[in-house]
Amino acid sequence: MSTCDPSSQLLQGGLTAVPGFFAAGLSSGIKKGGLADLALIYADTPCRVAGLFTQNQFCAAPLQLNKRHLEKGLGRAIVVNSGNANAFTGAQGMRDAEAMARAAAQSLGLPVDAVYVASTGVIGERLPLRRILEAVPKLCAALSDSGSAAAAKAIMTTDTFQKETAWEASVGAQRIRVGGIAKGSGMIHPNMATMLAFLATDVAMETALLQDALREAVNYSFNCVTIDGDTSTSDMALLFANGKKGHLIRTKDLRYRQFVALLKAACLALAKMLVRDGEGATKLIAIEVSGAKDRAAAQKIASSIARSLLVKTAFFGEDANWGRIVAAIGNAQVPVLEKEVDLSFGPTQLLRGGAYLGRDAEASVSYYLKRGEIELHVGLRSGEGSATVWTSDLSFDYVKINASYRS
């Protein structure tokens, strides 16, 4: 899926590759063993802000605070802790989230509603607020224009590597940048919010358009990845735009489209990292469905395959078990005829018009399945709709990690 124009370019530096943004990360003692657990992102000028939040009924306290701050559509900083989600913590949780924002606002000399907060980790335990408040001044002092990696590291939970990306592309006459950091691992599933993602850009765009751009980019990236089908109470994406480059984009013109393509590229890069780092994942699997009635039908089918535990364990076993894949296609609640199903693994077709192409093709697929990156293509004959969903396999380690996460 080409999501970006040919002039787009992958950069080093993550979120702080965007001029005007600073970041830091350190250990405040929430996590044991001196692991980094507190991050700060700071913009040296006021930004327009777009945000998307979990659809879980129990939206965690920090998200509720952010939604309030987002009403003005402006912001300067994001303070994030890992190790504790401050979720299902009632009125106390709300007070703790406010105290966390207030501490950062005071240290940075900002109004409190310019500060956004995020918390990720165990649900239902009170935030260790004192540790956070004590660490905030040090965190502010550590802000740096090369701090993206430190911040990316501090927001990790069961992630095994930090996730950051930076892209540049032409938007109108300007070269615009988008940089971001994210954390995932477990509970990765479509329907926003599927993770924490913090994105920065120097584009100048009206807030309502910025929100539309974020929604569009997220729908084609974070909402197209699934690991275990769970949705967390804490997940969100925030996009800060400092407007340092070019004239304000006010309509959905060519520049808007160019920016969305750039934002998609950045979000997709982060989303794929989330899948690759899914708990216990040994394979990154792209499931492409084409020829469906429309995009929604294609996405339903791709998601049904991506979510099937039987399919995911078969990929872990490197078994060309196409029967489970067709069973998953049949479970998508989309009308499909058996004789209209094509199925290919990478370059090798295994089903054509519903007919199995034989042991030789299957042997070649079995060989292909030993790779770490797998492409599965489902072709239908119902229309022009297509969609791609990324997922991981389901391994022993998924069970191991999640059976013992809290202890």
Add this chain to the structure above:
Amino acid sequence: MSTCDPSSQLLQGGLTAVPGFFAAGLSSGIKKGGLADLALIYADTPCRVAGLFTQNQFCAAPLQLNKRHLEKGLGRAIVVNSGNANAFTGAQGMRDAEAMARAAAQSLGLPVDAVYVASTGVIGERLPLRRILEAVPKLCAALSDSGSAAAAKAIMTTDTFQKETAWEASVGAQRIRVGGIAKGSGMIHPNMATMLAFLATDVAMETALLQDALREAVNYSFNCVTIDGDTSTSDMALLFANGKKGHLIRTKDLRYRQFVALLKAACLALAKMLVRDGEGATKLIAIEVSGAKDRAAAQKIASSIARSLLVKTAFFGEDANWGRIVAAIGNAQVPVLEKEVDLSFGPTQLLRGGAYLGRDAEASVSYYLKRGEIELHVGLRSGEGSATVWTSDLSFDYVKINASYRS
């Protein structure tokens, strides 16, 4: 959940505990190592038949045949093989299913449309028809009024034990029996069909009512269990009623209700066996939700908990990870307020009105979680709706079994 009147009684003998029903099972060579793989159920008089079939788009050939035979609502025999699902096998699969029914019909001296067929096992490979045809005469000769266990054994795939049950209760002035066999393991999930279940009864009931009774019983039993959320292309429930006892039930009177309660008891007993034998399952978990707006809302919430991989792995790890449970409640797409959630594990309450009751309660829950049978109760304050869903934990062995099932 009391599903049966106090006079109901659990009997020995499975399906053939019902007078007039005979069964057999043997090895036809579809499975390796001389494992039983072919079963026959036979009624010595014509039966009224009710049936429910998978909602998967790719309904396997045997089910398509059965739907045709079911149009008359009558039947005398069911022939079932394991080791091959005869699913996604196109027109050839249909011819093979017909040949299988014809062979049994000839051996038993029945019209072909009195014979129902079922196949379970690997999807997408042609049925080894010759082996089945050769074995059918021997199978007919082996029919016995104590053959339930042999038939139950022959329909197993990755099941680790055979599943049969028999119940008796008063329906009007008569003692009526329901006996049945089932197979499950993997792909167990609500929404019919979630398994193979074959049920026999001596009740006399009009076919349309019998169908309603089966649907009702299945909705409260098989459709309330979930292991991995997948739905197979081959699953079905068939109920044969030979009408040897009592006067024909023609309306939804007291006798109809009594029979439904009896049928539910039999289906629920089999459904719980399916969960207990879910692939790699180490625990049987009953998730009871009460106080929801209505039954549908309660069932959505219970299912969301039952399907969460994070919850299931936590149960495997015997971790009182209530944060994951509340996250799953929040994912059910049912409006719920945090402060209206009560949560108990067995006798111990852990959340009251959304508030965590402390480390002592949690320690007691942790001890409780070492049991093989666990009850989780979620209490809400939205209404009178309640539902129970049964599930298993997710263990290393689930991954192991499913990563290597075909090889």
